[in-house]
Amino acid sequence: MDCGYIYVKKTHRNFDPQLVDYMNFSKYLRMMNDLHGLTHDPLAPFDIPSEYSCFRVIEKGKAMLFCLNHSDQIVKPEKTKNNLLNFGNHNPTGI
Helix, strand or coil, X not given: CCCCEEEEEHHHCCCCCCCCCCCCHHHHHHHHXXXXXXXXXXXXCCCCCCCEEEEEECXXXXXXXXXXXXXXXXXXXXXXXXXXXXXXXXXXXXX
């Protein structure tokens, strides 16, 4: 978590609307933010694997507990030379 980002498996959210614990994507993102201190960041400076969503850590304590409780659902992003060259300032607008 020292990089400030984590990948969470997309299967962490239940996709079946017929099940009791189903959440639509926006409700899921609010829950991740409020309960786990993570905010969705699809423009993060990493090559995000298709089976994961990228989240930025905004509250380290909550995020650490999430990582401990869901270690089978998370992966730490790897910084690569290519990623650092292409996204070094993490400012996709160029402003």
